[in-house]
Amino acid sequence: MAEGIIRLHDSDNVAIALSDLSKGASAGGMTLPGAVPRGHKIALRAIAKGENIIRYGQIIGQATEDIAAGAHVHSHNLGMGPHSTDYAIGSESRPLPPLEPMSFMGYHRPDGSVGTRNYLGILTSVNCSGSVARFIAEAAEKDAELNAMPGLDGIVPIVHGTGCGMSGTNEGYQTLMRTLKGYARNPNFGGILLVGLGCEVMQVPDLVGQGRLRPDGNFRYMTIQGEGGTRATIDRALKTLREMAEIAGKAVRAPAPVSHLVVGLQCGGSDGYSGITANPALGHASDLLVRMGGTTILSETPEIYGAEHLLTRRAVSREVGERLLERIRWWEDYTARNDGEMDNNPSPGNKRGGLTTILEKSLGAVAKGGTAPLTQVYKFAEPITERGFTYMDSPGYDPASVTGQIASGATMIVFTTGRGSVSGYKPSPCIKLATNSEMYGRMKEDMDINCGDILDGVSIEAKGREILEEIVAVASGKKTKSEELGFGGAEFVPWQIGAVM
Amino acid sequence: MAEGIIRLHDSDNVAIALSDLSKGASAGGMTLPGAVPRGHKIALRAIAKGENIIRYGQIIGQATEDIAAGAHVHSHNLGMGPHSTDYAIGSESRPLPPLEPMSFMGYHRPDGSVGTRNYLGILTSVNCSGSVARFIAEAAEKDAELNAMPGLDGIVPIVHGTGCGMSGTNEGYQTLMRTLKGYARNPNFGGILLVGLGCEVMQVPDLVGQGRLRPDGNFRYMTIQGEGGTRATIDRALKTLREMAEIAGKAVRAPAPVSHLVVGLQCGGSDGYSGITANPALGHASDLLVRMGGTTILSETPEIYGAEHLLTRRAVSREVGERLLERIRWWEDYTARNDGEMDNNPSPGNKRGGLTTILEKSLGAVAKGGTAPLTQVYKFAEPITERGFTYMDSPGYDPASVTGQIASGATMIVFTTGRGSVSGYKPSPCIKLATNSEMYGRMKEDMDINCGDILDGVSIEAKGREILEEIVAVASGKKTKSEELGFGGAEFVPWQIGAVM
């Protein structure tokens, strides 16, 4: 960081102007040969024609002519050659040096996973049992016996809009099934009561399956039709919850290395600062956590589209790279059959703001994922089994993407926002990172960390460490702003794929 | 109704066996020449080869051979000739004789519509403002000033899972836009506060538009980002709601003819009795209401598929018939592009249960719509402008279908169920009709009327009149079972069409 410019990674050969800089101005020890608008790139040294342009430590294209130190770098001298769109699977998969893991205080589950919260969940198979799940939670809140039980973070209804009026065999059904099973198994739940209506397509027996849906066995289910209506269901559910709470309430927080954390990386309501403050800072935190053996999940496929090369190059194996490309092809088909198209090219507005290539634009989103090797690629809501930096396919739409990450096993979410998203995602706490100080000032009660001060000189490394420390604190029980406000009752949004019948 | 059989309409030439009848048994004054299983059809008189078979007062096919009085009518002697699949638009559009309208006590709105309830609604443009809408409603519940105001049925958050991660121009967007505007205008609301996040695709200014979203002007809006976060939004919303409640609370119930009622016809969790008890009884109630100048809405296109001839024949004009056929073609495309298909043919199980042709199967669902002429066909959530018996396109999926009907203007829902659906749909009360006495006995606290007693001798006409009287009572303020239980907080499910991005 030097007067008026910011370098986003040690290996970058360009920096970003933090304000409109005029010709002859001095920046980074250089005298600028021409004007550079705010948000645009400046060459940090002389760059020869054909050389890679590096931003976020990653290639965003090549110089199309010789570029002088301090010169403006944009469409006139930066292009994306065929090399930039070469998947080159694994070519930039460089393990990061390990770090001694920090530890947090978490709930140790029988399968070895460690939760950051200890909720009882009332999961629903279909919208038609949603109101009853809420009635049960309301009755539980007024239940003296349940309230006297220690050790629980609460009893949360998990309610959604689908589960029937759908084919019982297609991809949409399989995706919802994975999502519901994933919630049932998330380590932030100490027990799950599944409530169905009875006649829905998403049948409770199919969900429950043959084996143990939860490794601790603290799982029960019922249907409203089987119980004989609303009141009978509430009554039996309350009795059942008392038994389940007694088991779940025995859990106590104990030390665990952060290698047990699974953190979903998210952005929503992005702005021009997302790519230069909060996202790279979160990327640095992701790298630190991965170096300590932990797991992070990048998602939001429409936002990396056209720049999948950035991730295939970091893949640890050909198979992992191919899995990402298979997802990309799936999305092309998904949008085409819905009369849309995938398109993530920089818009005229993006270009005015200083984004030159699709690689650079996508890196603004991918920067959340740091620079660690990509260890595995998962479908939406598929269980995360590899540690390190991973990818789970999802829409960019925040509640759907987070829902998938939690179903995949995320016990925490870190969410960057420029416009100011307010949301929470029970059972997993969500840390909000503001990309700019103006919004942080206006929405302090909703934002956990201000990353806008990076523009005032705080380094991305220092901010990344601050984020990691907040992750550890929240994992150990500190409440996030959205938890304090009570968010999480509306944000369970399974990705609905296919026709509603 | 005669020993062991039931005739569903005066003009029917077949009746339905209510139990397994053996050869030689006497039924309807006839001696049966052969056995007839429960739920199957019996000829009420000799039927010549080629003659129409009439059930529910409508053609379900033709005799493929001469049939003796009392004989079993099924696949062996009943077929669907090409005539049965002739759209014959308007050929059976016979106006029903008018009846003197009953009256109800409703809320008269400035545009001439009459509501059955008087709620204040907190409508949301996107899932991302859903939790805040709920927080506002919770705060309102504890607000002394709001609680002291008379005349309101409550303040209800209208929360859903979509509104962003979508194209801002396509059919899915237009459908959601119609749905939200329709709720904002429903006469059961005395005022609407629209709460958005700010950066969503479904922009609040686009929703608000140029004109008056509500004829009474009792409409306000705000965004969380514009207000500066969660608490600031709740605070200003409370002040705003107090002003809105003062206006809305001035409404008082006054007499109105039932020609002002708009009733959504629904079924969910159907069983083998739906088509012989609750659905035809509801159809009779629909006919009575239409004869009094009122409006009913049939929906659930996948359930009438393949038997659209039943409705085109009742269309009042070629244009109305063509509109229905256009919707049918749209569904064929919608399911095809989602790797599915439309198929409503009787399954082997349906056939064992006594359903012979697709016309007959669909009539089980269409029977809810009685026999009145079809005055207009609407897209999902399009404003209903014609009186009489109308059709609004929707999925069969209950919460999505009802959401569309309420957006189209339904001020009440009547819902038949065999398996026992429990649900409510604020702001419109929902009367539940049980198709069988067994389920009614088990789920009495959720069911408003038992139609199972039709099997014990209550006539469809008497039951239809009972349903109409309940409609009038509920329209005048009597609470339904689902209202007493507090349903309606989870069942707003806009039909999501297209890719989630």
Ligand SMILES: [Ca+2]
């Ligand atoms: Ca994003």
Ligand SMILES: [Ca+2]
């Ligand atoms: Ca394009």
Ligand SMILES: [Ca+2]
């Ligand atoms: Ca997002």
Ligand SMILES: [Ca+2]
């Ligand atoms: Ca139905």
Ligand SMILES: [Ca+2]
């Ligand atoms: Ca239905």
